[in-house]
Amino acid sequence: MAVSSAPQTTNRAGLSKNDYKGAPSTLCSGCGHDAITSQIINAYYNLGIKPWEVAKVSGIGCSSKSPTYFLNRAHGFNGVHGRMPSLATGVAMANHKLNIIGVSGDGDSAAIGTGQFVHTMRRNTPMVYIIANNGVYGLTKGQFSPTADAGSKSKGGRANEQRPIDICAMAIQLGATYVARGFSGDPKQLLTLIEGAIAHKGTALLDVISPCVTFNNHEGSTKSYAYAKEHEIRIHELDLIPHFEPIEVVGEFEPGQRREVRLHDGSFLRIHKLEREFDPTSRSQALALCVQAEERQEFLTGLLYAETDRQDLISGLNVVDEPLATLPDERVRPSKAALDKIMAELM
Amino acid sequence: MAVSSAPQTTNRAGLSKNDYKGAPSTLCSGCGHDAITSQIINAYYNLGIKPWEVAKVSGIGCSSKSPTYFLNRAHGFNGVHGRMPSLATGVAMANHKLNIIGVSGDGDSAAIGTGQFVHTMRRNTPMVYIIANNGVYGLTKGQFSPTADAGSKSKGGRANEQRPIDICAMAIQLGATYVARGFSGDPKQLLTLIEGAIAHKGTALLDVISPCVTFNNHEGSTKSYAYAKEHEIRIHELDLIPHFEPIEVVGEFEPGQRREVRLHDGSFLRIHKLEREFDPTSRSQALALCVQAEERQEFLTGLLYAETDRQDLISGLNVVDEPLATLPDERVRPSKAALDKIMAELM
Amino acid sequence: MAVESILPKAQGAGEAYSGEPRVNDWSIQVATANGSGSQSANLVLLRTIFNMGVPVGGKNLFPSNIAGMPTWFTLRAHHKGFTGRKKEVDLLVAMNPETFETDMAAQAPGTVMLYNTDLKVPGQLRDDLILYGVPFTRLAGEVSPDVKLKKLLTNMVYVGALTHLLGLEMAEVDKAIRRQFKSKEKAANLNIEAVRKGLEYAQANLVKRDGLRIERMNQNGGKIIIEGNHAAALGAVFNGVTVVGWYPITPSTSLVEATMEYLQELRVEPDGKATYAVVQAEDELAAVGMVIGAGWAGARAMTATSGPGISLMSEFAGLAYYTEVPGVIFNVQRVGPSTGLPTRTAQGDLLSTAFLSHGDTKQVMLFPRDPKEAFDMAGSAFDLAERLQMLVFVMMDLDLGMNYWVSDAFVYPDKPLDRGKVLSKADLDRIGSFDRYLDVDGDGIPYRTLPGNEHPLAAYFTRGSGHNASARYSEKPEDYHYIMDRLTHKLETARDYVPEPESSDAGNKIAILAYGTSDLAMAECRDQLRQEFGIEADYLRVRAYPFSRSVHEFIARHDRVYVVDQNRDGQMRQLLTLDLPDDQHTKLRSALHYDGLPLDARSITDAIRAQEGK
Amino acid sequence: MAVESILPKAQGAGEAYSGEPRVNDWSIQVATANGSGSQSANLVLLRTIFNMGVPVGGKNLFPSNIAGMPTWFTLRAHHKGFTGRKKEVDLLVAMNPETFETDMAAQAPGTVMLYNTDLKVPGQLRDDLILYGVPFTRLAGEVSPDVKLKKLLTNMVYVGALTHLLGLEMAEVDKAIRRQFKSKEKAANLNIEAVRKGLEYAQANLVKRDGLRIERMNQNGGKIIIEGNHAAALGAVFNGVTVVGWYPITPSTSLVEATMEYLQELRVEPDGKATYAVVQAEDELAAVGMVIGAGWAGARAMTATSGPGISLMSEFAGLAYYTEVPGVIFNVQRVGPSTGLPTRTAQGDLLSTAFLSHGDTKQVMLFPRDPKEAFDMAGSAFDLAERLQMLVFVMMDLDLGMNYWVSDAFVYPDKPLDRGKVLSKADLDRIGSFDRYLDVDGDGIPYRTLPGNEHPLAAYFTRGSGHNASARYSEKPEDYHYIMDRLTHKLETARDYVPEPESSDAGNKIAILAYGTSDLAMAECRDQLRQEFGIEADYLRVRAYPFSRSVHEFIARHDRVYVVDQNRDGQMRQLLTLDLPDDQHTKLRSALHYDGLPLDARSITDAIRAQEGK
Numbered sequence A, B: 001m002a003v004s005s006a007p008q009t010t011n012r013a014g015l016s017k018n019d020y021k022g023a024p025s026t027l028c029s030g031c032g033h034d035a036i037t038s039q040i041i042n043a044y045y046n047l048g049i050k051p052w053e054v055a056k057v058s059g060i061g062c063s064s065k066s067p068t069y070f071l072n073r074a075h076g077f078n079g080v081h082g083r084m085p086s087l088a089t090g091v092a093m094a095n096h097k098l099n100i101i102g103v104s105g106d107g108d109s110a111a112i113g114t115g116q117f118v119h120t121m122r123r124n125t126p127m128v129y130i131i132a133n134n135g136v137y138g139l140t141k142g143q144f145s146p147t148a149d150a151g152s153k154s155k156g157g158r159a160n161e162q163r164p165i166d167i168c169a170m171a172i173q174l175g176a177t178y179v180a181r182g183f184s185g186d187p188k189q190l191l192t193l194i195e196g197a198i199a200h201k202g203t204a205l206l207d208v209i210s211p212c213v214t215f216n217n218h219e220g221s222t223k224s225y226a227y228a229k230e231h232e233i234r235i236h237e238l239d240l241i242p243h244f245e246p247i248e249v250v251g252e253f254e255p256g257q258r259r260e261v262r263l264h265d266g267s268f269l270r271i272h273k274l275e276r277e278f279d280p281t282s283r284s285q286a287l288a289l290c291v292q293a294e295e296r297q298e299f300l301t302g303l304l305y306a307e308t309d310r311q312d313l314i315s316g317l318n319v320v321d322e323p324l325a326t327l328p329d330e331r332v333r334p335s336k337a338a339l340d341k342i343m344a345e346l347m
Numbered sequence C, D: 001m002a003v004e005s006i007l008p009k010a011q012g013a014g015e016a017y018s019g020e021p022r023v024n025d026w027s028i029q030v031a032t033a034n035g036s037g038s039q040s041a042n043l044v045l046l047r048t049i050f051n052m053g054v055p056v057g058g059k060n061l062f063p064s065n066i067a068g069m070p071t072w073f074t075l076r077a078h079h080k081g082f083t084g085r086k087k088e089v090d091l092l093v094a095m096n097p098e099t100f101e102t103d104m105a106a107q108a109p110g111t112v113m114l115y116n117t118d119l120k121v122p123g124q125l126r127d128d129l130i131l132y133g134v135p136f137t138r139l140a141g142e143v144s145p146d147v148k149l150k151k152l153l154t155n156m157v158y159v160g161a162l163t164h165l166l167g168l169e170m171a172e173v174d175k176a177i178r179r180q181f182k183s184k185e186k187a188a189n190l191n192i193e194a195v196r197k198g199l200e201y202a203q204a205n206l207v208k209r210d211g212l213r214i215e216r217m218n219q220n221g222g223k224i225i226i227e228g229n230h231a232a233a234l235g236a237v238f239n240g241v242t243v244v245g246w247y248p249i250t251p252s253t254s255l256v257e258a259t260m261e262y263l264q265e266l267r268v269e270p271d272g273k274a275t276y277a278v279v280q281a282e283d284e285l286a287a288v289g290m291v292i293g294a295g296w297a298g299a300r301a302m303t304a305t306s307g308p309g310i311s312l313m314s315e316f317a318g319l320a321y322y323t324e325v326p327g328v329i330f331n332v333q334r335v336g337p338s339t340g341l342p343t344r345t346a347q348g349d350l351l352s353t354a355f356l357s358h359g360d361t362k363q364v365m366l367f368p369r370d371p372k373e374a375f376d377m378a379g380s381a382f383d384l385a386e387r388l389q390m391l392v393f394v395m396m397d398l399d400l401g402m403n404y405w406v407s408d409a410f411v412y413p414d415k416p417l418d419r420g421k422v423l424s425k426a427d428l429d430r431i432g433s434f435d436r437y438l439d440v441d442g443d444g445i446p447y448r449t450l451p452g453n454e455h456p457l458a459a460y461f462t463r464g465s466g467h468n469a470s471a472r473y474s475e476k477p478e479d480y481h482y483i484m485d486r487l488t489h490k491l492e493t494a495r496d497y498v499p500e501p502e503s504s505d506a507g508n509k510i511a512i513l514a515y516g517t518s519d520l521a522m523a524e525c526r527d528q529l530r531q532e533f534g535i536e537a538d539y540l541r542v543r544a545y546p547f548s549r550s551v552h553e554f555i556a557r558h559d560r561v562y563v564v565d566q567n568r569d570g571q572m573r574q575l576l577t578l579d580l581p582d583d584q585h586t587k588l589r590s591a592l593h594y595d596g597l598p599l600d601a602r603s604i605t606d607a608i609r610a611q612e613g614k
Ligand SMILES: Cc1ncc(C[n+]2csc(CCOP(=O)(O)OP(=O)(O)O)c2C)c(N)n1
Pocket: A060, A061, A062, A063, A064, A081, A104, A105, A106, A107, A108, A109, A132, A134, A136, A137, A138, A139, A140, A145, A212, D247, D248, D249, D250, D284, D308, D309, D312, D339
């Protein structure tokens, strides 16, 4: 919550920031992924979500190691390469009371994990889905990933020949209901985007440009820290007004220069328009913006698309209120009479 | 070649239609896939391509059985479910002289094969890629596939809850260079689209609505023959002018109502505009059209996108002119001196 | 004589049969095309014989195709209960012009052939068969002129002819048809009329020239008719499955589709809300991923698939093994390798499943033999999976899954669900410590907690990479050893938890060891060995892998053990070889059957007697 | 005494060594952090010893992490050529503050420890070790004040100290450094200066109190230093690979990356065009799909991967088996199950690879022991794959693939490439018939044609579903049997084509059987058994699966055969058990090592002597 109140030592759940931390990071010092971790910690803390009500899921990669580094008191599952979404879907089905956060990489989600990524977007599985996007496979030492821009240079100086996958454009096209792009070097905006993602019900996809300082931070790379810092264009300024905070009246914006997107938990995102006339609740505008950005080679950040009235996967399944995982025997085993009846019919 | 000359018994390769046929189909009688097969036969025949210079590849499904039913004199490979594109890529790498045609289904390419589909579009692997799209898994008896429209009814009467995947929109978004939608019930247009696809160099993706008469041809289905027949909107009329045929002068169109897309082999597609102002060489127009069609639930057919100047995968690899597969030993085994030099360096 | 030219008069002509009748001991094969609707007729036939109290079994042999290709239905009735497939056909019902000649050619002299005189088939009729010709198409046309309906009714006409020839009770046929068409009374009446047409025609025109006959018995009390896939589905639904992730593949599809139907019927609460969640995944990798995610979060989760799906699940199966997550996978086996024969049966995935995934992985398997056991084992599978914190593979096959079986009725499972070693917040309060991967009880099985548990000690991190007893990342040799050796120990413990084998041990030197659907042919096989070759063989039916200790003991008591496998490589024999003490290996012999058809007793009898030198 | 407080003076103090020198028989362990650039220093050390003609081996033990985590380099020099890993460290170079205490604690009394006195490490130095302290950081700082450079140079300073302590020839150190930094002369000079700093400091301050010494020998003539992955890459490039589809995974990545480099260097024609095509796939399923597609179209195609990738390739591997398509897969094994220990070594994928894919599938494996053999077997793999029309798995491991090995130089392969049974148009003109899956030659291997062949008989349809000898779709039992039994026969034929085992058989009763990198420790192990326990053991090294017949013969000649496996489950022993006649099984014993570290002789010696009751 970028519009935050005075410093405090505990949040509304009565927990301190420490309760949201994880094990010390073992990533390279300066890795963008650690910056994302920090904002994840801040977001859950700010929103006062109890960490044990969160489930952390990831694939394989440097990025996928991140869940170890936040929310120690949440269960975490570091699965296999590219398959985080299916694990997350299983968790959501088993216990829809959990807040699920998945962390993945551009290799994990846009290479080996493409299929699971695509179908999770389509299903609108309720989860926060963060892709720490550095344009390379960090953990295997710097091969181009499918998000590397055409012409971007490898550490060895080779230019990438492939057209990049635009994760956000794909997600919007496929039906994800909250799609944003952030930058690990823009912590304030990133925090807001993560908070919004947590407050959203459905798949909240965050493509966070997160420079790999070891293998993709050189001159000629379009995913280096310097490049991203220099080229980032925020399509708007954002604030999250959490559902538990009284709305302050802010008068400093021109009318028509501001709009709000109401999220499921009652929070809303307040959008202050910048240069472009752009409505993030329009799928076709969002897609057009992405195509344009690709053509102009622009690095846009902000909330690209939000659709808050679409049913998520679990709502569609119409399950009982309690987690399925722990329903008592009598609610998951039909009666003897029921079996007898079936047997009689088959005799 | 829809604008075709008088009936003839052999084509310019001196072959008869029979030389392009395959084994008798074992699909359900009336299956849309067989109608596609017929136009594939016609297209190769019309263009006078020698069948043994073609390689046929497919996945698993009723649709993927089709390659048995055309071009008996071409080698064919019916692989595993959803993995036709990687086989095709391997074939293209091994022997880039072959004309590759892949046939797949909506389950094969948009469910289990999503990853391979996506990355083949990105790579622009030179091949004709036909998806016989019936909105169901035919071979496993009628489950919804990911292209089933939201609200479309199953044979048992259940409505599909998922948002559909628009194969063409995905392909355009990802970088395919020839993207068209056809309908098995519109043979004339389909023939032209296939001919254009064959003449194109790069990935030519054809999403052909091809009703499953056994499991998805009922009232309430948006992939039934009747529905498609009734709802098809051709975005334009098309002719293929093959490179070996003199261009006829046709005067019956208003100026500005016609344009041509020149294909790699010197053929071109002549487009007669219909209702919409639409330029199939503009990626953003093509995407916008798809979004609009989805919103309006329109079934559009025609050439959605063509990009004829992008390098295909094989050109990018800069391989020798001859097929790699059969290069003689001396061209694929460096000299003894080369090994000795390396050994000396390592000593 | 070409079939086209046969006159109705000639079809039933000849001497009336005067030999001994062959009562309740025959096999029928019906040759049709798939998609022609013969399934109803065949089921009516099966049901009628069942209702007459005679042991009976039926099997479909169908192509991997939707419509128009040849299909056969084989039915076996036997007073001693030998209802497995029999190689020899006693009565052929030839309805398919495409296969008419080969079907006819395949029969032994003296076989009965009932055929459709309206077929346009070139070629000669064999005169060493007992022929009955009936104008099925014409008779059906008399019931309904509608082309589509006529095609369907044609099949019912042969039921009528068989009613006459075998002596089926028309009242039971009537009942079976009404049951088949349930609420659709009009359809039922039309079908009954078609049967009557066939019956009357046969009565009037066919002189009975063979000995095949049915006589009422009383063997089917308390029995049901059901496909194995439906049985497994019921087992899951009655044993608390809550999460299903799946991807269609023959022959497992109907298992999940039945599960969905039963869930909808039995597991929706009064307020309309479901105590289950089913998602059709985009592929098998996602399906098993959902199962593992759900299992990790504490749910009873399952999927069903067949060979190609199992292969695709390989990487995830290793994750579940090493991270110790429960889940149930029904592997309804079909013929491999690769796509193989998708609509034919085999037990060909034992080795690949036992060693599914790289790097010292091992998996647990159960082997149900019939629908009753499919029901029971679906339950045991969930209990075992949660008890052992492993995937459990229920190794069905197409024969069990997709054929209608006469089975004992299922018994309501009244033992509480075994949810395994899960620690609640209260438990943690009491114990005061928690190490996810520590062997506390000395059985190799650690404790776990579920996400959502708010106890400060509850949360842990699950990873498929190296970890120590406290679930922390570790590459230390001693930590690696600890976990790996404990996993071995856990698999040893599993021997005590898995279903015990069933055996009949009369102290003979020779024994037969079989598993799964092979069991159906084993009584007959032992009977043949005894009657025809004087070979007395004991019998053991393996029900699970890892093997119970009593499997070892049984083998130790015998000199030669014939291991029956429905695969080329003798996979069960191989697993036994790897498990038994080395000095027991010479006892094992293979008796194999692997052509895609359900096992018949004769193949095994032959394999054994040959190796016994008889 | 806390390290922080050690005075330079104290570090080399004490009595000068007066015992027997230990010449050319010691192991060094260097403890650093990964990403700290110690690799260069270690290579210089290795190269210097190599150049002094002393048998030597070096191994990296590194974490699955990019930077900052502990790493160890172990180096073993031995006059008899025992250069495998040794459990005991003779000389520890302690550079990593994080692991300082545990590294020190792990050593046996009397071990030499060279350490950085500039480290800030709490705790006491052990007084039962032979300690040499050197202010490495300060000395490096004297060479360059640049922080980054200083960090790198620190490592070179210990090379200098060791030069003094061991008696390395400074001229060779100099040469090794110049070679290491090739064209970068400035860097080379800086590094040499750093070495000199260390050397001079040591000469001035350290009294030699241990016996470890080097003496020039002449054992490395005609030898090279290379990583196994580079060797395999060269093997592929010199044996006609044309298509590579791959997906990165440790420890196989460098195999493909080296292949790409060599291809670029050696396989581009004068007009700049390539005789190869490499595509980085989106995953392993696509990578192997490309290989199979290319193999089908006639190319020599390869991929490289490790356990998780192998598991993912399972479905496709079954397709290749059943459709008989060639391809080469390098499996650079790491520790499983699942993600396991990605940067540790194992031989854990034998069973899952042998049975990769469902339904009676079997695969071919080769087991190279060192770089020379990796080079040779890369060639054999392509020949075998095309000859057998199968996938061939080259079972490397991390130890071989990613460590620098001293190896015999590679011999140029001058036999023509064996492209197998491929029929051209001319062949078909001559023969006049073609049945893709027919066993014409009685060896189980059919003929094939390639796409593009214009002969009217050439085209056939390849499918993973049932097919007959003419490649037509078939579900017929007899067709299925024919193909499956021919495939079995083909695997029998393979026994004659795969590389023969290597053995040394002196007629002893006991034998050791090992494969792959285990070989490196076996001479030492046999030496230990002989010297210390009087056990004389023969030796056989298996080089391929299916096994050559001579493997059987060797085992038949012995009473007890110890099978050395770098995995928990004794996987090679299991494969042998499944292959040998039953009465040979009691001969097999396991000697296992599975903690992720390269095999050391002692572990196996201990396992064997214990089972021999010594
Ligand atoms: C099945 C499988 N294939 C390959 C690997 C090797 N691998 C580990 S991480 C990784 C790529 C990671 O890239 P990304 O997801 O972008 O994460 P990053 O390290 O860049 O944060 C790969 C290829 C693996 N672990 N499993």
